[in-house]
Amino acid sequence: MPQTASTPKDQLVEFVRLRERIDDLSRALLDSATPVFGSVSLPTPNVDAAPELAFIRTASWLYSHYKEVGRVSVKFLMERPAVQSLPEIRAHERLVHALRTWSQHTISPAPGNHDRAILKTCSDWFEEACAVLLPSSDEDWRQALNVLLGESCAFISQLTKQVEDIRADDARPQICQQWEDRISRDWPAHRFHEIVSTVASDMGRSTIDPVALFRRSENEIRRVLRITNESDLEFAARQCIERVLLTEVSKLLPITGRDIIDVLGVEPGQKVGELLQEARRLYEERQCTPEELLDRLLPLVGSA
Structure with missing residues (x-):
């Protein structure tokens, strides 16, 4: 040297x-x-x-x-x-x-x-x-x-x-x-953002923030792009992003138990957990805003 x-x-x-x-x-x-x-x-x-x-x-x-x-x-x-x-x-x-x-x-x-x-x-x-x-x-x-x-x-x-x-x-x-x-294979971040936005829209999940999702899963998405044998890199990126959306985002609800207590007037306890489980089912059935999800839960408050 x-x-x-x-x-x-x-x-x-x-x-x-x-x-x-x-x-x-x-x-x-x-x-x-x-x-x-x-x-x-x-x-x-x-x-x-x-x-x-x-x-x-x-x-x-x-x-x-x-x-x-x-x-x-x-x-x-x-x-x-x-x-x-x-x-x-x-x-x-x-x-x-x-x-x-x-x-x-x-x-x-x-x-x-x-x-x-x-x-x-x-x-x-x-x-x-x-x-x-x-x-x-x-x-x-x-x-x-x-x-x-x-x-x-x-x-x-x-x-x-x-x-x-x-x-x-x-x-x-x-x-x-x-x-x-x-x-x-080292794409700029904005190219991934565009694919995330397209995939989320195609899957009916337009409320997803593409920048936030990519930041959270960047290492995994880039790793897949580095090692894939798929010649169509955009196809490989889309496959990976779809998997992330299915496995990661499905776990996230736009509301919490505190929203059920404060907005729907439910007392803290087992009923809040039951309503959260039902909220997950409704949200996976159709993505929506927090306000819409609470409206869909409202008829269930008395029976949950």
């Missing part, structure tokens, strides 16, 4: 140079001329700003590269056998994800939970990078920033090497086809 510079500003310049290099290589290698990263909407961080702010913005900026604009190609290149033997490269990608979560979201660490694992990943790295569990001084943050950018340059250098190795590989056409196939 190349020697990295000694200041955050020089390291940032080196990262940008390496990013442009790998993008140029992938554009030349792939028939689709797709860059590994391309354009990142977040502004380039000002590493000369207050060190804590510079660190947080840099972590988010790197996350945008690895997990957003570069998510397909970065994952593909990290699956190359040579990278699988480099734990520090895989650890850096996981670290950036953890740092972004730790710095941008409220976490509630408790023994054994996911937030605890995020905090431990970050604190272990801080201890190694700047000899503190969590930075507090400008010196701590500046040192952490410098180490993070140095690791990011090593990370992108290794990805660049994988692209260069693919170019020289006897199986280059097959590897590039696999790479292109991954890219072609």
